[in-house]
Structures are given as structure tokens and as C-alpha cells.
Amino acid sequence: MLNFLRLSSLADVSEMLWADGPVSALIAGGTDLLVRPERLASARILIDISNLTELGGIGVTPDGDLRIGAAVTHQEIADDDTVRRHAHLLAQACAQVGSVQIRNRGTLGGNLANASPAGDSIPALLCLEARVALVARERGRAVPINEFFVGPAKTVMQVDELIESVRIPLRRGRWVSFFEKAGQRKGMCCSKASVAFLAQRHGDRRLTGVRVALGAVAPTAIRVPAAEAALEGQVLTLERARAAAEACREAARAIDDIRSTRDYRREAVSALLLQGLLPLYDRMRALARPRRRSRRRR
Amino acid sequence: MKVTVELFGPQRERAGQGRLVLELPAGATVADAIRGAGLVDRVDLWVLVDGRRATRDSALADGARLTFFSPVGGG
Amino acid sequence: MDKTPSVVGARVKRIDAEDKVAGRTLYPSDKTLPGMLWVEVVRAAHPHARIREIDVKPALEVPGVVRVLTHRDVPGENAFGIQIQDMPVLCFDRVRYLGDAVALVGAETRQAAREGARRVRVDYEVLEPITDPEAAMAPGAVALHPKGNIMHQGHFEKGDLAAGFACCAVIVENDYSVPMIDHAFLETEAGISYYDEHGRLTVDACGQYIYRDQTQIARALGLPLHQVRVMAPIVGGAFGGKDEVTVQIHLALMTFHTQRPCRMVATREESIVSHTKRHPVKMSYKTGADRQGNLLCVQARFVADTGAYASLGGPVLNVMMEHAAGPYRVPNVKVDGYAVYTNNGFSGAFRGFGCTQACVGLESQMDLMAAALRLDPLKFREQNVLHKGDLAGLGYPMTCEVGAGRTVRSAQRGALYRSRRRRAPAKPATPSLKPYLRRGVGVATQMQGLGLGIGIPDYAEVGLDLRPDGTLQLRAGTNEIGQGAYTAYLQILSGRLGVPLSRLSMVGADTALTPDSGTTTASRTIFAVGKAVELAAEKLERVLGERAERAFGWAPGPARLQGDQLAGSGGRRPLRELLGDEELSVQAVFHVPVAEREMGDGLPHRFYSFGTHVAEVEVNTLTGEIAVTAVEAHLDGGKVISRTGFEGQSEGGIAQGIGYALMEEVRLEGGRFLTTNFHTYVIPTSLDVPEDLRTVPVEVREPEGPYGAKGISETAMVGVTPAVLNAIADALGVRFFRLPVRAEDVLAALQEKKT
CATH class of the missing domain: 3.30.365.10 (Aldehyde oxidase/xanthine dehydrogenase, molybdopterin binding domain)
Known part of the structure; x- marks a missing residue:
């Protein structure tokens, strides 16, 4: 018998988890949980947290973070102006999760708690250097996203903890970003490989603060320092883009499974980074051109 | 009276031929025709009389055209 | 020149559209009955194994489990299959694929039925699975069926291939490989069974040919045809995957033994494992x-x-x-x-x-x-x-x-x-x-x-009922599996009779109500059933003409329907004057012409x-x-x-x-x-x-x-x-x-x- 509970406050949920954490499952959008009957079967209490106001909302905190509540849906994130302004990459990634139906139900907190190596929001959050705010009865902590995941479906969360929100430090300057993924079809599928990219763009066409993260090619999403180094402080050229792509291929520790192969995933992360960088390369050259032309005219 | 029987598939195999002419007493039914053809009646032996599905007790008229077959097709 | 009425070829709203969009249509998996049992299938644990023993006692101990059936409970032929009956209703000596049914559990709740199914103990001697067709064809391969592993073969030759190739300027030779694929119909195999008011063992479940399913059920249960009723008017997709029997015999068997209504709905996993596929x-x-x-x-x-x-x-x-x-x-x-x-x-x-x-x-x-x-x-x-x-x-x-x-x-x-x-x-x-x-x-x-x-007769029979108010009901035994054929039948009927679609209705796929219109397969329904509809319309006008000739003294010839009026050589008369309160029913059958040789x-x-x-x-x-x-x-x-x-x-x-x-x-x-x-x-x-x-x-x-x-x-x-x-x-x-x-x-x- 499964008990379904909807509680009125985060404090009540924390109490509940403290007492019955091992036999409880949290549900917000349900897009991961409901399709896995075996996980439902192991729980005796299902706690619906989708209604908790404490887990909702998108805003900027007094200490200068973008805060996104754990129960905010992917679609809300994709559509939100504040997110688009301060963490465009996350909006780009969330806009590509599943399908319209999944994006309308699935939540950011759920994507993190599920801890799939292929979770689409995770590479973006890695690039954005987000922190995951966890709460439990009488305690709380903020875990840097790169320390949050331990392995497939495994996080550092204790049995009585839940995700309250995701915090993303605000950035100054002009940033460029993209999220690219490959799947077995165009939507409604688990990514075979994904790439998130973030960099600050300067007037002289140099990129700094370059962040590259990969999904679905390792037990957890990973950053690729070698790819970042290949582009950091440089003007984007096709050679550098190819070098960064090559670094992604080298960094991928992919596996063969029902959805794809190790070899393909390694190729794909390289291809996806290139696919994202090519239009950026184009755009930055285009931005540069008129200035050159006007100079000539003078 | 005389009736003709066309046979298909397993029924043809069992009867050993594709076409029979049966001499039956007046008032004979489909069941009599099956016996007359030397076939063991089975639930999957379907019978058409003059092109329409008939039951075992359907009375036959002289010159009736019977079809014996089993629904072994699809697609 | 073209006298095709405008309703034929038109974009018309499907007759089932509104009910489907509004969620009012009941599909086989939606149907429930008071006092019904849930039926779950115990399927093979191995793709190839000999069954040593089946112990149902642990399942019967589960609270709520009412009955567990095995091969011993199949009263008729424990075999089915459209062409060759080589598939056991419930396996007795051997299992040959993971979808093979070994036992059925009937219980008051689905949970109890599942728990019961989990507890049926089957002792297997596991055998090496045969997975490569070429190896299976080779001499000495373990035979899966008495006649060997080549289920069917065909050889055909025309002309002189060697001479032909000698004249070719280009010869291309390649091997191709296509995979097994699933029909991925939206609704998994599902349905209910019960005894109807006439005591007929009734199966209301997904399928593609009610009359053949009726025969397959009757054969397995050892019943005469008239004691089995099958209906399947609306099916949630099939694409051929419900052509073969799926849940029908199992449902009938459980109702037969318990005298209770029963229900089955396959999970997607069970569906994919158990039903037919496209041949690799x-x-x-x-x-x-x-x-x-x-x-x-x-x-x-x-x-x-x-x-x-x-x-x-x-x-x-x-x-x-x-x-x-x-x-x-x-x-x-x-x-x-x-x-x-x-x-x-x-x-x-x-x-x-x-x-x-x-x-x-x-x-x-x-x-x-x-x-x-x-x-x-x-x-x-x-x-x-x-x-x-x-x-x-x-x-x-x-x-x-x-x-x-x-x-x-x-x-x-x-x-x-x-x-x-x-x-x-x-x-x-x-x-x-x-x-x-x-x-x-x-x-x-x-x-x-x-x-x-050409192997077996391909025919379609339909019934057409005219009511005294001039509305008509078409009865056809084929299924609505999503393809929209029922709408097309009525378009043909409307075109032939000149009666608007709004005055026509459709009863589909019930062996108690609809004639044998053949299979809902092989791209045939619009052709074969549609032609029978045309014939029925012509027959109705002929019969109306004959009756008007007798009743009103009209000159011989067909009579036409115009609303609730009948029109013919003698002018117009209310249909009711001819029919009184009775319906007029006609039947028509079309035999698909076959090749000469x-x-x-x-x-x-x-x-x-x-x-x-x-x-x-x-x-x-x-x-x-x-x-x-x-x-x-x-x-x-x-x-x-x-x-x-x-x-x-x-x-x-x-x-x-x-x-x-x-x-x-x-x-x-x-x-x-x-x-x-x-x-x-x-x-x-x-x-x-x-x-x-x-x-x-x-x-x-x-x-x-x-x-x-x-x-x-x-x-x-x-x-x-x-x-x-x-x-x-x-x-x-x-x-x-x-x-x-x-x-x-x-x-x-x-x-x-x-x-």
C-alpha cells in the first residue's frame, strides 16, 4: 500500500523525511518516478512537493545569486526572462528537455535528484558553477554542483535531505552559450551525448571564462578542462574549435548501452561542440566585419 | 438433389480434391454435406452456401454451391 | 461525365472523431464489469525450456486469487494459430519464447493477480535457445516443432536466369538485413469477457477479425460457435499485431471456469514480449x-x-x-x-x-x-x-x-x-x-x-437496416482500428443512396449483430467491405421498389429514399406507409474476384x-x-x-x-x-x-x-x-x-x- 501525502510546508516535509526518509519518495513532476514502477514499489510513502511555495520561484537573492526553486519546471525556466538574462545556458538546456509535456511537468530539482548521467540541465549547471541548496530538519547546506553527483543515480544527498533550490552566481559582461545534444530521435528521448558551452565574449573577439561540460559520456556529467584551455583567452578559430572538440573526445569515458555505443558517444561530443562553435565562429566574424568595413571607409 | 462443393486449404487437403459434387437426399443440411464429403466436422471448418456463411443446420436446395474452408489467411 | 456524388472523395469529419476527442469512446482497455476478475498471464521464464512441473498452490494461497489455470484446464484443443495451430494456449511440455503463456491467474484485484502470477512455480529444464535462423535450418539443429525448423519455404523460377544475366550490362548483387520491429500500437492487448444475457461466452477484446477469433476460441474451449460471441468494434491500433489471437482465448477460458466476468490489460513490457512482430x-x-x-x-x-x-x-x-x-x-x-x-x-x-x-x-x-x-x-x-x-x-x-x-x-x-x-x-x-x-x-x-x-475465399458481407423514419444503420463485421474505414463505408452508402451522412449510423464488429465482413487487414476493407456496402445499397433500393410495386402499384424499378419519403415511378410516399413500424433489413455479400490461375x-x-x-x-x-x-x-x-x-x-x-x-x-x-x-x-x-x-x-x-x-x-x-x-x-x-x-x-x- 502506497500512501500519498501532500504537506503544506517544507518544514513538514523535512519532519516526514527525518522520520520516514528510507521508505519515502518525493514526487514533483513525476516524469522520472512514474515511469519506474520498481522505484515506486520500494516506497511506502509518496510525498508530493510540487505545491510547496518554498520550492518555487525564480529570483535574484540579496547575496547576488540567481535562485531557482527546486520545483520550478523546465518550461518555466526556459521561458523566464531573469534566467535568460543571467543564465541563458540553463534556459537553452531546459528548452531541450524531453518534450513540451515533459518540460511542463518535470522540475529542475527532479532532474538533479534523479542524477542521470544524461540529465540535460546538469552540464549547463556545471558550466554556470551552480550550487545545490539542500535542506533537512534543522540544517541546510549548499553543495557545489561539481561535488553533488557521485555516480549514476547517486548524489551526496542524505536520506532526510531534499533540494530546496539551485543557486547560480550572477555574472557581468557579455556571455555566449549553447547546449547541443544528440538523441535517438528529435525529442522525447534520453540524450546519447550532450555538450554545454559558456564563455565571455570580448570586443576583440577573445573568449574568456570558457566552460565546457559533457553529458551522458561518463558516470556523471563532466567538465573538460582541456577543451576550455584550448579556447581560453583566444580568438575563436576553426583550428582552436577543432582542438577543443578533440579534447572533448579524449575526455569522454563513454560506455556501450542500449541507446548507443562508446565510440559514437566519443565522436558525438566532439561533433556537438563543433556544431555549437561553428555558428558562434560565424557570428563573431560577422560582428567583426562591419567594423572593418567602416574603418576602411574612413 | 445435387450440390457442388468447392474446397480450400486444409479442407482440400483432407478431402484430397478441390471440387466435389454430392448427391444428397432432399432436405439435407450443411451437416449432411460435410458427412457426404467424408470430412470430420470441426469448428474451424467454415461453410459458405451460395457465397454466404451458413450454420450446420442450414437446409440446402438443389444446385446449391457450397464452399468448405478454414480461416487460415490474414494479412 | 463524372457523376460521383460530392460526399465521395470529400474531407468529411470522421464519425468517431467527436467521441474519441472527448474521451467518450470506450476502448477494450477501458471496459470494466461489476464483479470481474483480473487475469494475469504467467509467461515463460526462458526463451527455450522444457517444463518439468507446474505448481500453482503458492499462487492459490495469495488472498484474492480465485483460480489458477494451466494446460490441464484447456477443455478443447490446446493449440491456436491462424494458419497452423502450433501454439499452445497454455504450455504443457515446452516453452519456445519468452511470451509463451504457462498459466493464468484470476484474482479479485490486479495486485493479487500479479502476486499470484509471481508465485506460480514452474520447474524448467533450460534449453539452449536457437537464435540464428541459418543455424536453425542446418541439418541436425534441435527442432522446435515436429516437422523441423523450416516452417515454410517457397521456390519460384521464371525464364532463364543464366541466359538473362549473360545479356546484362550491369549486375548488382547485395545482401540486406532488416530488423524485427514492433507494431507499437497505442493500446496494449486488452479486453473483457462475460456470459451475455443469452448465455453466450462473450469476449469483447482487441482483434482484427471477430469471426476467426470466435473460431479460435471455440476450438480451444471445445464449444460450438454459437455459444461464443466476439466483439471488437473499436481497437486502439493494430497494424497487423492483433491479427493473431492475443488475450481472447485466455479471457474466455477464465470466464468459462469461474463463470465470472474477467478483464485483461497487458503492460507494455508484456505486450512487446508476447505479440507478433515484423519478421527480421x-x-x-x-x-x-x-x-x-x-x-x-x-x-x-x-x-x-x-x-x-x-x-x-x-x-x-x-x-x-x-x-x-x-x-x-x-x-x-x-x-x-x-x-x-x-x-x-x-x-x-x-x-x-x-x-x-x-x-x-x-x-x-x-x-x-x-x-x-x-x-x-x-x-x-x-x-x-x-x-x-x-x-x-x-x-x-x-x-x-x-x-x-x-x-x-x-x-x-x-x-x-x-x-x-x-x-x-x-x-x-x-x-x-x-x-x-x-x-x-x-x-x-x-x-x-x-x-x-486466392488461397481461401475473400468475401465481405454487410447488413443494412432501414428504419421507418428513413434513417439507416449499416452493420459490418470489420474493426475500427484507427484507420477510419467506418466513415468511408458511410460515405459510400451516402453516395449510393443520396442520403446525408447525418442520417446514417454504423454498428461494427459483433458476431451477434454484424455479418462476416472478413478480416480488417490486407488493405482490403474499403475495397471488399465498401463494395458490399454498394451492393447492399443497390439491393435496398431494389427491394424497396419491389415492395412499393406491390403496396402502391408503382411501376417496376428501384425506389429512392428522400428523407422519410420514398420516391419512385409513382411519385413520393411516406416511407412509414410502406414499412409501418418495422425495419427493413437487407444483406449483401461481395466476393473479391481472384486471379485466373x-x-x-x-x-x-x-x-x-x-x-x-x-x-x-x-x-x-x-x-x-x-x-x-x-x-x-x-x-x-x-x-x-x-x-x-x-x-x-x-x-x-x-x-x-x-x-x-x-x-x-x-x-x-x-x-x-x-x-x-x-x-x-x-x-x-x-x-x-x-x-x-x-x-x-x-x-x-x-x-x-x-x-x-x-x-x-x-x-x-x-x-x-x-x-x-x-x-x-x-x-x-x-x-x-x-x-x-x-x-x-x-x-x-x-x-x-x-x-
């Missing part, structure tokens, strides 16, 4: 043409993995062989086919019915030959295509109307084909530079036999539909991903009855054809399924189907069909897959011989090309 086939094609581009030789060999049981595997192989040379004039043909038993699930009917697989091989060959001869692919097809009176591949004359050439010419005129020389994508997703996208356009021409062929194995067909598909793809050479960006379907299904239904069949067929080409594959390892749900068995969604879809009717009227109509449901799908394959080859200069073509395959092939 390994094929070899060797084809040749002379310098002028005349196709001279087609040699094909098919090895179809039919899995554990026969079902319709034999007929599928026959149709594959029949269509091995496609819609072309070929003087020299040799075809060898084998359908082989293995422990890989089991395969049977699926949209296209064998033609699908052959078309993948042959249409690839056609493109390769055209390229070798430096001929335009459509010109090459047009040059060789069959015309009325020509001899088809297997040597029989085409006596039906043949629109193959017209579909080719229609495709030649289409915008998509005319754009094929443009190499760069026409409309990349963003305006930015995407040099890594390659565009290609491919074609495929195809024909597909209509109906059941039988070739054995139910071949050939007499009627065929034709089609030419043009597909455009964009291949991403960085990631290997393939997007189908446009498809044009030029389809000859004779006169179109329902334009909406015609386009629906075409667009659905395009989606399914894309799935077969690019993503679908039921994967097995040692007879065990790796892809048991839609998480791992991936089918296209609307995002994978291009917005740019054009369906062009090429209406070559077939005089034998209603208003000249033929069926289209299979032709709409079959050509899509090879057209996509040919488009990929056009885009990359690399050809794939194995389906599905995934991004993984594309990248691997591109790398190989580079080195």
Missing part, C-alpha cells in the same frame, strides 16, 4: 539490366526469422516472394524463401506483410542499377514498370488496373524530385552556416497485393495498389544524425473515398516508414528482449516527421471496387523506407544495407569512406 529478414538480391536500361533479371533469397510459432509467417513469406520483383516487368526471376522457427519472439502480420522487407532490398537495387547505367532513378523505374496485361514477376498477368507508371510520372512532376540536384539543404534550421549538412532525395516505387489472395500458397493476388514515394533527407555529417525533411507520396489507391482518411493513412505510413528506416529495432540477446518499452524501443514522434508532407492521389479507378476504390493502408507505408534509404545514399554517396540506419552507422560509414 536476411535477403540477398542479384539483379541485372541491359545497356538500354531494361530490367532482365531478379534473383532473390529470403530467410525470414519467424520465431517460435507460425501465426501468419507462411503467408508473409509468400507475399514477400510474390513482391520480390516489385512492380516491374522482369523476364527472368528466381526467388527462394524460407521462414524459419527460432526462439526469437514470434513474427507475423505487420502492415506491408512481407512486401515491406522485399521492397527495401529491391528498391535499393533499382537505384544502384540506375546509377551504374547513369540513368535517372525515376526514368529507370518508369521504363520497367508494369502495365495492365503485363506479366508480373511471378509470371501471371496483371488483370487489374495498374497505376504504377502514373505514380512514377506524378512523382517526376513533383517539386521534390525536380529539386533533387540541389546539393545544399534548402532550408537549414538556422540561417547560419551549416556546411556539415548534406541533402539528398530518394525515391521508391512499389506495389502491394490487396486482400487475401492459382500458383499455390494463396498466390497471386488479383488486385494491387501502387505508389511512388519521394523523400528528402538532411544528414548531419558531424553527428551522423539523419532528418527526413520532406516526403511526397504519389499513391494509386483507385478512387479516393475519404480524402481525410487517405491522407491520414499516408501520413501515418510515412511516420512508420521513417521509424523502420532510422530508429526501430526490437533487440534480442539469446532470445531475451532488450527493448521492452518505449523508453528503449524508440519510434518516431511528430518531431521526427517532416512538416513538409504531400500526399498526391493518383486515381486510377479499379472498376471492381466501390466507386473504383482500392485500399491504400500498406502502400502508404512500404515505399517510404527505401525512399529514405535512397535519399541517404544520394546525400552521402554511401549506401546502407542494414536497417535501421542510425547516427552511429552514419559516422562509422563516413569514417570508413575517409580512410
Whole structure:
């Protein structure tokens, strides 16, 4: 018998988890949980947290973070102006999760708690250097996203903890970003490989603060320092883009499974980074051109 | 009276031929025709009389055209 | 000249649309009855094993479990199967695939039934699964059935192949491999069973032929036909996957033993493991043409993995062989086919019915030959295509109307084909530079036999009831499986009687109410049942005329309905004056004409539909991903009855054809399924189907069909897959011989090309 509970406050949920954490499952959008009957079967209490106001909302905190509540849906994130302004990459990634139906139900907190190596929001959050705010009865902590995941479906969360929100430090300057993924079809599928990219763009066409993260090619999403180094402080050229792509291929520790192969995933992360960088390369050259032309005219 | 029987598939195999002419007493039914053809009646032996599905007790008229077959097709 | 009434060929709203959209339609999985038991199946734990012992006691101890049935409880023949009854209702000595049913558990709740099913103890002696058809065919292989593992084979030869090849300027020889795929119907196998008010054991469950299901149930339960009633008016999709019996006998058996209503609904996992599939086939094609581009030789060999049981595997192989040379004039043909038993699930009917697989091989060959001869692919097809009176591949004359050439010419005129020389994508997703996208356009021409062929009578009977108020009810025994045929029947009826659709209604698929209209398969319903509807309409007017002649003294001749009035030679009279309060019912039957000469194995067909598909793809050479960006379907299904239904069949067929080409594959390892749900068995969604879809009717009227109509449901799908394959080859200069073509395959092939 499964008990379904909807509680009125985060404090009540924390109490509940403290007492019955091992036999409880949290549900917000349900897009991961409901399709896995075996996980439902192991729980005796299902706690619906989708209604908790404490887990909702998108805003900027007094200490200068973008805060996104754990129960905010992917679609809300994709559509939100504040997110688009301060963490465009996350909006780009969330806009590509599943399908319209999944994006309308699935939540950011759920994507993190599920801890799939292929979770689409995770590479973006890695690039954005987000922190995951966890709460439990009488305690709380903020875990840097790169320390949050331990392995497939495994996080550092204790049995009585839940995700309250995701915090993303605000950035100054002009940033460029993209999220690219490959799947077995165009939507409604688990990514075979994904790439998130973030960099600050300067007037002289140099990129700094370059962040590259990969999904679905390792037990957890990973950053690729070698790819970042290949582009950091440089003007984007096709050679550098190819070098960064090559670094992604080298960094991928992919596996063969029902959805794809190790070899393909390694190729794909390289291809996806290139696919994202090519239009950026184009755009930055285009931005540069008129200035050159006007100079000539003078 | 005389009736003709066309046979298909397993029924043809069992009867050993594709076409029979049966001499039956007046008032004979489909069941009599099956016996007359030397076939063991089975639930999957379907019978058409003059092109329409008939039951075992359907009375036959002289010159009736019977079809014996089993629904072994699809697609 | 054309006196076709406007309702025929029109875009009309489907008669079932509103109820379906509003959620009022009850599908088999929606139905419940008071006091019913849930039935769960204990399926095989191994793909191949001997059963030593079945212990049901632990299941009976589960609270709520009412009855557990095993092979001992099958009162009639413990065997079923459309063609050969080689499949046990409940296994007794051996299991041959993972979907095999070993026991049934009936319980008060689904949970109890599942728990009971979990606790049935089956002691197995595990046997090595036979998973390779070629190995299964080899002498000395362990036999899965008494007659050996070659379930069915066919051999055909025409002309002189050696002499033919000697005259060829180009000979192309390749092996192709197509995977097992699932029908992925939306509603899993489901239904209810009960004793009706007349004491008939009634099964209201998904299916594609109520009368054949009634026979299969009666045979297994040892009951006379009239004690079994089967209904299945509305089914949540089938595509051939519900042609064979699924839940029907199990439901009947549990109700028979418990005297209680019962319900079954398969989970997706159970569905994928248990029902028939599209045959995986390994094929070899060797084809040749002379310098002028005349196709001279087609040699094909098919090895179809039919899995554990026969079902319709034999007929599928026959149709594959029949269509091995496609819609072309070929003087020299040799075809060898084998359908082989293995422990890989089991395969049977699926949209296209064998033609699908052959078309993948042959249409690839056609493109390769055209390229070798430096001929335009459509010109090459047009040059060789069959015309009325020509001899088809297997040597029989085409006596039906043949629109193959017209579909080719229609495709030649289409915008998509005319754009094929443009190499760069026409409309990349963003305006930015995407040099890594390659565009290609491919074609495929195809024909597909209509109906059941010549092996057994193919007939359709319908009933028509006229009420005194002038409204009419059509009764037909075929199913509404999503294809929209019921609407088309009423369009035909409306057209023939001049009665508006709003005054017509439809009763479908109930052995107690509807005549035997035959199977809901083989692209046949609009042709066969539609023709019977036409005949019934004519008969009704004739009968009305005769009665008006007797009652009113009108001159002999048919009478017409006009609202609640009857019109004839004597003017107009209220229908009620003739009928009183009685209904007037007529029945009509249509027998599908057959070919003049039988070739054995139910071949050939007499009627065929034709089609030419043009597909455009964009291949991403960085990631290997393939997007189908446009498809044009030029389809000859004779006169179109329902334009909406015609386009629906075409667009659905395009989606399914894309799935077969690019993503679908039921994967097995040692007879065990790796892809048991839609998480791992991936089918296209609307995002994978291009917005740019054009369906062009090429209406070559077939005089034998209603208003000249033929069926289209299979032709709409079959050509899509090879057209996509040919488009990929056009885009990359690399050809794939194995389906599905995934991004993984594309990248691997591109790398190989580079080195």
C-alpha cells in the first residue's frame, strides 16, 4: 500500500523525511518516478512537493545569486526572462528537455535528484558553477554542483535531505552559450551525448571564462578542462574549435548501452561542440566585419 | 438433389480434391454435406452456401454451391 | 461525365472523431464489469525450456486469487494459430519464447493477480535457445516443432536466369538485413469477457477479425460457435499485431471456469514480449539490366526469422516472394524463401506483410542499377514498370488496373524530385552556416497485393437496416482500428443512396449483430467491405421498389429514399406507409474476384495498389544524425473515398516508414528482449516527421471496387523506407544495407569512406 501525502510546508516535509526518509519518495513532476514502477514499489510513502511555495520561484537573492526553486519546471525556466538574462545556458538546456509535456511537468530539482548521467540541465549547471541548496530538519547546506553527483543515480544527498533550490552566481559582461545534444530521435528521448558551452565574449573577439561540460559520456556529467584551455583567452578559430572538440573526445569515458555505443558517444561530443562553435565562429566574424568595413571607409 | 462443393486449404487437403459434387437426399443440411464429403466436422471448418456463411443446420436446395474452408489467411 | 456524388472523395469529419476527442469512446482497455476478475498471464521464464512441473498452490494461497489455470484446464484443443495451430494456449511440455503463456491467474484485484502470477512455480529444464535462423535450418539443429525448423519455404523460377544475366550490362548483387520491429500500437492487448444475457461466452477484446477469433476460441474451449460471441468494434491500433489471437482465448477460458466476468490489460513490457512482430529478414538480391536500361533479371533469397510459432509467417513469406520483383516487368526471376522457427519472439502480420522487407532490398537495387547505367532513378523505374496485361514477376498477368507508371510520372512532376540536384539543404534550421549538412532525395516505387489472395475465399458481407423514419444503420463485421474505414463505408452508402451522412449510423464488429465482413487487414476493407456496402445499397433500393410495386402499384424499378419519403415511378410516399413500424433489413455479400490461375500458397493476388514515394533527407555529417525533411507520396489507391482518411493513412505510413528506416529495432540477446518499452524501443514522434508532407492521389479507378476504390493502408507505408534509404545514399554517396540506419552507422560509414 502506497500512501500519498501532500504537506503544506517544507518544514513538514523535512519532519516526514527525518522520520520516514528510507521508505519515502518525493514526487514533483513525476516524469522520472512514474515511469519506474520498481522505484515506486520500494516506497511506502509518496510525498508530493510540487505545491510547496518554498520550492518555487525564480529570483535574484540579496547575496547576488540567481535562485531557482527546486520545483520550478523546465518550461518555466526556459521561458523566464531573469534566467535568460543571467543564465541563458540553463534556459537553452531546459528548452531541450524531453518534450513540451515533459518540460511542463518535470522540475529542475527532479532532474538533479534523479542524477542521470544524461540529465540535460546538469552540464549547463556545471558550466554556470551552480550550487545545490539542500535542506533537512534543522540544517541546510549548499553543495557545489561539481561535488553533488557521485555516480549514476547517486548524489551526496542524505536520506532526510531534499533540494530546496539551485543557486547560480550572477555574472557581468557579455556571455555566449549553447547546449547541443544528440538523441535517438528529435525529442522525447534520453540524450546519447550532450555538450554545454559558456564563455565571455570580448570586443576583440577573445573568449574568456570558457566552460565546457559533457553529458551522458561518463558516470556523471563532466567538465573538460582541456577543451576550455584550448579556447581560453583566444580568438575563436576553426583550428582552436577543432582542438577543443578533440579534447572533448579524449575526455569522454563513454560506455556501450542500449541507446548507443562508446565510440559514437566519443565522436558525438566532439561533433556537438563543433556544431555549437561553428555558428558562434560565424557570428563573431560577422560582428567583426562591419567594423572593418567602416574603418576602411574612413 | 445435387450440390457442388468447392474446397480450400486444409479442407482440400483432407478431402484430397478441390471440387466435389454430392448427391444428397432432399432436405439435407450443411451437416449432411460435410458427412457426404467424408470430412470430420470441426469448428474451424467454415461453410459458405451460395457465397454466404451458413450454420450446420442450414437446409440446402438443389444446385446449391457450397464452399468448405478454414480461416487460415490474414494479412 | 463524372457523376460521383460530392460526399465521395470529400474531407468529411470522421464519425468517431467527436467521441474519441472527448474521451467518450470506450476502448477494450477501458471496459470494466461489476464483479470481474483480473487475469494475469504467467509467461515463460526462458526463451527455450522444457517444463518439468507446474505448481500453482503458492499462487492459490495469495488472498484474492480465485483460480489458477494451466494446460490441464484447456477443455478443447490446446493449440491456436491462424494458419497452423502450433501454439499452445497454455504450455504443457515446452516453452519456445519468452511470451509463451504457462498459466493464468484470476484474482479479485490486479495486485493479487500479479502476486499470484509471481508465485506460480514452474520447474524448467533450460534449453539452449536457437537464435540464428541459418543455424536453425542446418541439418541436425534441435527442432522446435515436429516437422523441423523450416516452417515454410517457397521456390519460384521464371525464364532463364543464366541466359538473362549473360545479356546484362550491369549486375548488382547485395545482401540486406532488416530488423524485427514492433507494431507499437497505442493500446496494449486488452479486453473483457462475460456470459451475455443469452448465455453466450462473450469476449469483447482487441482483434482484427471477430469471426476467426470466435473460431479460435471455440476450438480451444471445445464449444460450438454459437455459444461464443466476439466483439471488437473499436481497437486502439493494430497494424497487423492483433491479427493473431492475443488475450481472447485466455479471457474466455477464465470466464468459462469461474463463470465470472474477467478483464485483461497487458503492460507494455508484456505486450512487446508476447505479440507478433515484423519478421527480421536476411535477403540477398542479384539483379541485372541491359545497356538500354531494361530490367532482365531478379534473383532473390529470403530467410525470414519467424520465431517460435507460425501465426501468419507462411503467408508473409509468400507475399514477400510474390513482391520480390516489385512492380516491374522482369523476364527472368528466381526467388527462394524460407521462414524459419527460432526462439526469437514470434513474427507475423505487420502492415506491408512481407512486401515491406522485399521492397527495401529491391528498391535499393533499382537505384544502384540506375546509377551504374547513369540513368535517372525515376526514368529507370518508369521504363520497367508494369502495365495492365503485363506479366508480373511471378509470371501471371496483371488483370487489374495498374497505376504504377502514373505514380512514377506524378512523382517526376513533383517539386521534390525536380529539386533533387540541389546539393545544399534548402532550408537549414538556422540561417547560419551549416556546411556539415548534406541533402539528398530518394525515391521508391512499389506495389502491394490487396486482400487475401486466392488461397481461401475473400468475401465481405454487410447488413443494412432501414428504419421507418428513413434513417439507416449499416452493420459490418470489420474493426475500427484507427484507420477510419467506418466513415468511408458511410460515405459510400451516402453516395449510393443520396442520403446525408447525418442520417446514417454504423454498428461494427459483433458476431451477434454484424455479418462476416472478413478480416480488417490486407488493405482490403474499403475495397471488399465498401463494395458490399454498394451492393447492399443497390439491393435496398431494389427491394424497396419491389415492395412499393406491390403496396402502391408503382411501376417496376428501384425506389429512392428522400428523407422519410420514398420516391419512385409513382411519385413520393411516406416511407412509414410502406414499412409501418418495422425495419427493413437487407444483406449483401461481395466476393473479391481472384486471379485466373492459382500458383499455390494463396498466390497471386488479383488486385494491387501502387505508389511512388519521394523523400528528402538532411544528414548531419558531424553527428551522423539523419532528418527526413520532406516526403511526397504519389499513391494509386483507385478512387479516393475519404480524402481525410487517405491522407491520414499516408501520413501515418510515412511516420512508420521513417521509424523502420532510422530508429526501430526490437533487440534480442539469446532470445531475451532488450527493448521492452518505449523508453528503449524508440519510434518516431511528430518531431521526427517532416512538416513538409504531400500526399498526391493518383486515381486510377479499379472498376471492381466501390466507386473504383482500392485500399491504400500498406502502400502508404512500404515505399517510404527505401525512399529514405535512397535519399541517404544520394546525400552521402554511401549506401546502407542494414536497417535501421542510425547516427552511429552514419559516422562509422563516413569514417570508413575517409580512410
